[in-house]
Amino acid sequence: MTMPGPTQAFWQERFLSGQTAWDRGEPSPQLLAWLDSGALKPCRIAVPGCGSGWEVAELARRGFEVVGIDYTAAAVTRVRHLLAAQNLHPPIVQADVLQWQPDQPLDAVYEQTCLCAIHPASWVAYAQQLQRWLRPGGTLWALFMQVRRPEAETEGRALGPPYHCDMTAMQALFPTPHWRWPEPPHPAVPHPNGWRELAAPLTRF
Numbered sequence: 001m002t003m004p005g006p007t008q009a010f011w012q013e014r015f016l017s018g019q020t021a022w023d024r025g026e027p028s029p030q031l032l033a034w035l036d037s038g039a040l041k042p043c044r045i046a047v048p049g050c051g052s053g054w055e056v057a058e059l060a061r062r063g064f065e066v067v068g069i070d071y072t073a074a075a076v077t078r079v080r081h082l083l084a085a086q087n088l089h090p091p092i093v094q095a096d097v098l099q100w101q102p103d104q105p106l107d108a109v110y111e112q113t114c115l116c117a118i119h120p121a122s123w124v125a126y127a128q129q130l131q132r133w134l135r136p137g138g139t140l141w142a143l144f145m146q147v148r149r150p151e152a153e154t155e156g157r158a159l160g161p162p163y164h165c166d167m168t169a170m171q172a173l174f175p176t177p178h179w180r181w182p183e184p185p186h187p188a189v190p191h192p193n194g195w196r197e198l199a200a201p202l203t204r205f
């Protein structure tokens, strides 16, 4: 059955035509904050939907055992160039995050704009993948994209990407007791598109 939402071809076209307004051109300030505070320490970590790979490069530079995953050929080419330019050599896997499995359980996943790039019809499958990838006690370092659109609310449409990651829906997607949430308020991180992300490290039970 074909699932609704963006395809690999959609993302390939976005990269080839330079329509990558989500791309900061540098690592996310929230990733740097988590790293600099010592909250996120070197470990086995995956970056799903890594795009141009700024966060993969930063994690590799800081000694993490990081793997970047993206199913779009143009993204994989970009991240490999970025890494080669910095003489970094973490694995980059061209795969669908709904299918990929790590060889061993991971300590952490850095989720930035992959969830909001996937149609909500596949969110439960993606959340189950994240839970499978992580070892018990591992952490999902999540940035939840906040993209309220009036027509989505008045007409009930799922509009995107990026799809709005409503925090009430996120509580249902990553529910207690499978996940432990930090106390709100969650830090708000400005996004290049003018939107913002809410940052929340979730512990997998």
Ligand SMILES: C[S@@+](CC[C@H](N)C(=O)[O-])C[C@H]1O[C@@H](n2cnc3c(N)ncnc32)[C@H](O)[C@@H]1O
Binding pocket: 011, 022, 023, 024, 048, 049, 050, 051, 052, 053, 069, 070, 071, 072, 075, 095, 096, 097, 098, 112, 113, 114, 117, 118
């Ligand atoms: C909005 S971009 C974000 C890229 C990067 N995380 C960033 O913040 O710059 C979404 C990325 O997720 C990738 N992606 C979307 N759905 C995917 C899937 N099912 N499997 C693997 N990658 C996927 C796209 O190819 C694209 O590179």
